[in-house]
Amino acid sequence: MESAASTVPATASTAVSDNVTAALVLNSIPQTCSITRAVNYWTPSITETYARINTYGAPTLLYIGVPPPFDITSRRKSFPAVQKLLTEVYALCFKLAAECSVQVDVRVVLLDDNDSADDNAFGPVIRTEQLADMQLWDALLVTRNDQGYQNQGQFLGATMSPNLRVYYVSPGTLERGENGDAIPEAEGEREEHSIVAVGGTFDHLHLGHKLLLTCTAFMAASPSYPTTRLIIGLTGPEMLKDKKHAEQMEAYQYRSTRVLEFLRGIVDLAPFDSRGPLATSEVDGVTICTFTEYDRGDDSKKVVVEISELSDPFGPTITEEGVTALVVTKETESGGAAVNKRREEKGWNTLEVGVVDLLMDGGEKLSSTKLRRMADEGASVN
Numbered sequence: 466m467e468s469a470a471s472t473v474p475a476t477a478s479t480a481v482s483d484n485v486t487a488a489l490v491l492n493s494i495p496q497t498c499s500i501t502r503a504v505n506y507w508t509p510s511i512t513e514t515y516a517r518i519n520t521y522g523a524p525t526l527l528y529i530g531v532p533p534p535f536d537i538t539s540r541r542k543s544f545p546a547v548q549k550l551l552t553e554v555y556a557l558c559f560k561l562a563a564e565c566s567v568q569v570d571v572r573v574v575l576l577d578d579n580d581s582a583d584d585n586a587f588g589p590v591i592r593t594e595q596l597a598d599m600q601l602w603d604a605l606l607v608t609r610n611d612q613g614y615q616n617q618g619q620f621l622g623a624t625m626s627p628n629l630r631v632y633y634v635s636p637g638t639l640e641r642g643e644n645g646d647a648i649p650e651a652e653g654e655r656e657e658h659s660i661v662a663v664g665g666t667f668d669h670l671h672l673g674h675k676l677l678l679t680c681t682a683f684m685a686a687s688p689s690y691p692t693t694r695l696i697i698g699l700t701g702p703e704m705l706k707d708k709k710h711a712e713q714m715e716a717y718q719y720r721s722t723r724v725l726e727f728l729r730g731i732v733d734l735a736p737f738d739s740r741g742p743l744a745t746s747e748v749d750g751v752t753i754c755t756f757t758e759y760d761r762g763d764d765s766k767k768v769v770v771e772i773s774e775l776s777d778p779f780g781p782t783i784t785e786e787g788v789t790a791l792v793v794t795k796e797t798e799s800g801g802a803a804v805n806k807r808r809e810e811k812g813w814n815t816l817e818v819g820v821v822d823l824l825m826d827g828g829e830k831l832s833s834t835k836l837r838r839m840a841d842e843g844a845s846v847n
Contacts, residue, residue: 485525487604488596489514490576490616492636493532500546500648503534504553506637511554513634514606515561515569524568529554530576530596535648537575538585540687541657541790544819545649547575548680552822555676559824562672571672572730573679578619587758587766588686589679589731594623598736602626608636625738655817658790661685662782662816664698664775664800666705668715670723673794673824678724680821681792682732685768692767696788697724698780699772721772725754732768735759750774782816783807792819 491507498506511529518525531554537543551573558571575590586592591599597620605620607613617631663681667674685695699721705714715723725743733740733756745754752772758765773781782788782804793801801818808815 483523485518485521485523485603486600487514487518487525487606488528488530488600488602488620489606489634490530490593490596490613490620491532492608492610492612492616493576493578494534494639496534496536498534498639500534500550500553502640503550504557506639507531507554508557509635509637510606510608511557512561515558515565517604517606517632517634518569519565519567521567524570526600527569527571528596528600529558529571529573530591530593531573532576532578537577537590539657540684540689541655541817542651544651544680544684547683548676548819548821549649551676551679552824555672556824559672572675572727574731575683585688587688587732587734588682588768590683590686591734593619595734596620597623598625599734600626600737602629605629605631606634607631609633610636612636625736651817651819656789657687657689658684658693658817659687659690660694660696660785660788661790661792662696662698662780662785662788663792664700664778664780664782664797666700667720667724670720670727674724675727676824677792677794677821678727679731680819682728682768684790684792684819686732686766688766690766692769695728695768695770696781696785697770697772698775698782699724701774701776703776717774721752724772725752725770728770729754729756732756732770733759779804779807783811786811786813788816789814790819791816792821794821795823 489510491510494503494506518527531550533547533550535543535546537547554573562569574596576593577585577590578592586595593616602624605617607617613633613636661681661684663677665674665677681695685693687693699717701717725745729743736759739759743754745752750773754770756768756770758767778800782791791801791804798818798820801816805815
């Protein structure tokens with residue numbers, strides 16, 4: 466398979482000295498396949514990608530493009546399936562990162578190259594051509610088969626990266642037999658959400674945070690509305706003073722900036738050469754950042770991200786009546802019930818609560834507390 470970019474097998478070693486940008490484009494599979502079978506099919510490709518990254522000897526920004534094996538036209542309806550898919554992919558990345566000697570900043574995005582993708586590709590849902598133009602890429606990883614070569618052609622046809630090298634990884638084997646668990650869907654009939662809230666400390670931003678933020682962005686960046694809002698309650702210093710290893714806690718402004726930078730990386734689909742510095746404004750203590758769909762003129766969709774300081778467990782969910790959804794983790798699911806109780810007391814509509822699974826680390830959840838403890842002990846937290 467020849468191309469303008471140079472191609473080498475995934476096992477070849479090419480040492481680099483600067484930070485590396487890499488994209489892995491996974492193969493699509495039939496929409497009758499269960500999520501677990503899909504991730505098992507992609508596991509060899511992701512595993513070989515991490516092995517490839519380990520040869521660089523340099524920190525790597527890795528995007529993994531995952532084509533969901535189910536319909537995502539309705540962000541609300543497909544949220545349970547999307548969070549399960551993202552959880553399983555991030556869990557695999559977490560396991561592989563532990564075996565990797567270099568720092569890997571991974572972002573998982575959802576690929577939608579169907580005919581209707583132009584209308585649905587916003588937020589963490591993107592087309593392969595958009596992924597190709599988001600960065601100046603050093604490496605593209607695709608599978609060594611016909612579908613991989615097709616993905617390679619799509620990517621190379623859209624990228625402006627002059628020094629891109631293509632590496633081939635092994636495709637998996639789609640196991641025969643039952644399709645496995647049914648694809649979960651949200652219950653009941655409700656409209657898509659235009660104002661979605663999430664809360665957290667987001668200290669030492671880790672894979673669990675990335676999972677939660679990606680799921681929230683998926684829900685909030687609904688293509689059903691021209692403008693949506695993603696409200697983030699970021700835990701303030703007063704609520705953190707009794708946290709374990711508090712001296713290692715990152716400052717509020719630093720945590721806020723890192724959250725916005727991560728969201729920009731999965732929501733802002735503008736080509737790399739059209740991006741300026743992260744632009745924010747402050748209104749009544751709220752940090753506001755707007756991500757606008759690129760090159761659609763008056764039809765461009767927008768996601769307005771608002772970060773406000775949490776001084777209590779409820780934050781904007783009980784001061785903003787227009788919020789319609791709250792995204793929580795399994796650990797904080799009871800907080801969603803408490804929020805809805807307060808809203809009922811005020812005579813407001815209750816929120817639909819989207820629950821995201823936890824990433825586990827040796828039987829305990831991946832947490833900022835553990836990372837702060839490691840920092841206290843002088844260990845690397847990357």
